[in-house]
Amino acid sequence: MHTGPDEAHTEPVTALKRVDVHVEGIVQGVGFRPFVHSLASRLGLAGQVRNDVDGVHIEVEGAHTELEEFLTALERDAPALSEIEAVTVVSGTPAGHTGFTIAASDPRGRPHALVSADSATCDDCLRELADPADRRHRYPFINCTDCGPRFTIVRGVPYDRPRTTMAGFAMCAACAAEYHDPGDRRFHAQPTCCPACGPRLRLLDARGADLCGDPVSCAVHLMRGGRVVAVKGLGGFHLAVPAAHEEAAAALRGRKHREDKPFAVMVADLAQARLLCQVDDTAAGLLTSRARPIVLLPRLPGAPVAPSVAPANRSLGLMLPYTPLHHLLLAELAEPMVLTSGNVCDEPIAHEDADALTRLGGIADAFLIHDRAIHVRADDSVVRPISGEVSVLRRARGYAPEPLTLRRPAPRPVLACGAELKSTFCLVKERRAFVSQHIGDLENHETLRSFAEAVDHFRRLFDLRPQIVAHDLDPAYLSTRYAMELPGVELTGVQHHHAHIASCLADNGDPGPVIGVAFDGLGHGPDGTLWGGEFLRADLTSFDRLGHLAHVPMPGGATAVRQPWRMAAAYLRHDHPGLDVVRRHADRWSDVLAGGGPLTSSAGRLFDAVAALLGVRDTSTYEGQAAIELEQHADPAETGAYPASLGHGDLVVVQVADLVRAAAADLAAGAGTHAIAGRFHNGLADAVARTCTVLRDTTGLTAVALSGGVFQNVLLVERTVRLLRAAGFRVLRHVRVPANDGGISLGQAAVAAARDRA
Structure with a gap:
């Protein structure tokens, strides 16, 4: 990583040498200066080390052999909590230092140093x-x-x-x-x-x-x-x-x-x-x-x-x-x-x-x-x-605010404001992406104030003045409103599910394009529907919708998120009137169906429907509860899978109502609910793999990126990844940021930076 002085190998090894070394990365607050002091003293070298706004600066002089060992050990034996990004070495003229000291920090200049977790x-x-x-x-x-x-x-x-x-x-x-x-x-x-x-x-x-x-x-x-x-x-x-x-x-x-x-x-x-x-x-x-x-x-x-x-x-x-x-x-x-x-x-x-x-x-x-x-x-x-x-x-x-490294630098500083649930923001400076700590759900003034205070602190800490601000396309999100109210910046809107896939790409250092499978609760769709079960061709600048889970009405709109039985009604309609879920809500079933609701392709709402159908959860008290409990309910040893047909046209449409009807038929026939839940998970994984195979044939893409909160489900992820790899796909999953909306800000930032480079 370092480059030594060019003349060091041509002069006598007994000649006194000096190098100025600058170390960047997580090197402050981790014992790096004491480590440098100890290393230099052990090797009989003289000079000084100090913190500055960019990292750690070292002036060190001594014999050639010891200097070479110093530069090697500087990276090899660095403190456990440190993370070195770059070491720059410049030759200098010996100053006649005696001993090695830790000098006072130099606060001059614009901060570029990192802060450890x-x-x-x-x-x-x-x-x-x-x-x-x-x-x-x-x-x-x-x-x-x-x-x-x-x-x-x-x-x-x-x-x-x-x-x-x-x-x-x-x-x-x-x-x-x-x-x-x-x-x-x-x-x-x-x-x-x-x-x-x-x-x-x-x-x-x-x-x-x-x-x-x-x-x-x-x-x-x-x-x-x-x-x-x-x-x-x-x-x-x-x-x-x-x-x-x-x-x-x-x-x-x-x-x-x-x-x-x-x-x-x-x-x-x-x-x-x-x-x-x-x-x-x-x-x-x-x-x-x-x-x-x-x-x-x-x-x-x-x-x-x-x-x-x-x-x-x-x-x-x-x-x-x-x-x-x-x-x-x-x-x-x-x-x-x-x-x-x-x-x-x-x-x-x-x-x-x-x-x-x-x-x-x-x-x-x-x-x-x-x-x-x-x-x-x-x-x-x-x-x-x-x-x-x-x-x-x-x-x-324990993780924030340590940055993620982008594959290519951002031309201008970026602030990405994230989504609404599980809110985070992301600030980008060159190749460093600073994803904030989890803020919470931006649904009240107190959380929004915490969000704004955290943005201000990160901007001061890393001396980052965003010129581009990325935001979700949903105008109702408080994060979107926050972005819209910032003065003197260039705004760029990023579709919710594109941001999910871009987040997975950035998390893996992959520019795309890939087949992106974005499964979550809800996100604003450009066609006026509520997306959430999407198959995209995506890279960091743009996306095309290639397929989706079949649309279904969401009875009562947002009320259906809190009352999963409404989604069961949307999928079942008037089928299987003898099922428990129908009897439990018989007094409202027809009225709910008559009232209609916005169309959605949401995978999260599909899980809600099956959870209510099996009697796992009729009413949710927190986001994603029905899906979480359905996963808990499923028999992980179940190998059966319900089939879902694929509709072919301009878009590939996965007829997930087939999964719900098959589950309802098994339930009516007396099958156990744990087995049914397992077959549903297996059936959805199979549908994902078959859809990606169809899309590979039309696009030539052989990599699949999985993102969205639904892909935090262990059963679904394990089965989907196994089927995709068996079909010859390279599979990308989140490893450093959440697949849920907590990773959205990284995706928005990556898109904004890529568009700025274009």
Whole structure:
């Protein structure tokens, strides 16, 4: 990656040399300067290293052999949390440095440096946390160069303590000695602190008054008694109760107005995780990674978790502790605990103390807080293993704001405003695409304000002034309205499902064209219908619709999203009047059909119809619930598949009503619902593979990109990918951003940049 001085190989090896080295990438806040200092000192080299607005700048001089070893080891042995993008080496004239020093950061110029994500507590810090003889024993804010808060406390770059929320905590003599000691693990670790000089923990009641006793022990005592405790984490507040305590879990669910959506569970270690779920090597690697995401895993029969934690769900979302405070709580509680976002349903996670006391006062009985401010809120990330690979469902803490690299640079800076549900935005500067942390559903003013604040912070942090702003074509989206109101920018609209496929292409570094299969809930179609089951010919600049799932009315419009039985009515019409779903809604069935509704090709609404037909879910309380529960209900061992005919014309139309009718016929004949759900999944996968084969014959395209929230379904993905590969296709799936609308902003940004290059 680096290029050394040209004359180095022609002069005597004893001659003194000097090089100026500039390192770009994630090299601030990860112990890179201490690493450089240690490396140079070990090799007997002189000079200095400092942060600047672009990364890390090194001036180093010494003998030729040692300089070559320095440049090799600089990349080979870089700190674990660093990610080097580029190393530039320029020859210079020796300045006569004596020794090697860490110089003050240079804040001049426009910021180009990267900020690392928050990282879970490392093993060395955990050993100190548990050691009664250590001065940081049981200190909830222990960290070092290898771990701790980063993105959520950073106010600006270069990454130095004065530009973080640790600025107000002056180091004590002992911490300062560690900070300035080249041989210490905390050498130039910016958040370094201890009980004598760092943040402090407090336990408050719902009125904000201090509760007596050790905050951790007292909080655990309250949880054991069934109380709900709000815990301030890295990116915001969580709400905690013991995972096996049904009364407490039910109370939390009721107070949070979260009827059915599962809660995440934090376990102390892998051994505890394996008591609750099936944990393979892929899952174990995710659980113990520095990002510490929530990992969705198959639940073991009889797992000791209260029914209210994850009702009607065969999976659990598990995560391991990622802060010292979590470790302390779990060690004292001695059992898993629910740790769910500190918010009322559909609101952003609370991250400021006063706001948490106000918004969570009706939910939490006590508040475990501290005085280290959270500058940027960040929810927990959510991932799911699929066939040994990773599917990211929510990208936030532990991943953001680390950039994705685009295949080709953007000519001008871009802001992509994303969609409405699972909102993110994306800022692009040259080849770097900064996808924001998960913001939430842009359906209220509070979430929109959080969105706008996050955009402003990213723009300042990375000194990015967008000239092009990409947005969804749906004028009702708040993200679209936000884009329209920005002054002095060039707007570009990107169709929702084109953005999905472009996101998959950008995620895989593939320019296309491909056959894009975009299956989701709903998206604005240029023909005036609601799309959601699309087969596209797509690259990064444009798309053509080649096929789709057959249109069906959506009775009652948006009401059908909340009442899946309406979609069953749309597909069944007056067939099989004796089915339970018809009898359950007999008083409204005919009226619903008579009322009509907008036409949709949505795969999500197809799943709704089958879920209602099988009695899995008639009414949804959160987005995608019926489809999620239908997947949970399906027998994964089922090999049968319902056939769906393909209509050929200008577009290939998949007659998915065939799948619903076949499921209804089997149900009327007495077949088991688990088998029927499995046959439906298999039938849809088969229809996708057959449609792509037809389209290959007409387009010559041999690569298929799968995107949209429906492709978070493990059963559907595994079966579809297997059939496509068996048919000779190269298959692209999401690996770094969600297939759902959380990845839309990356797709919009990639399209805007490609169009700007055209």
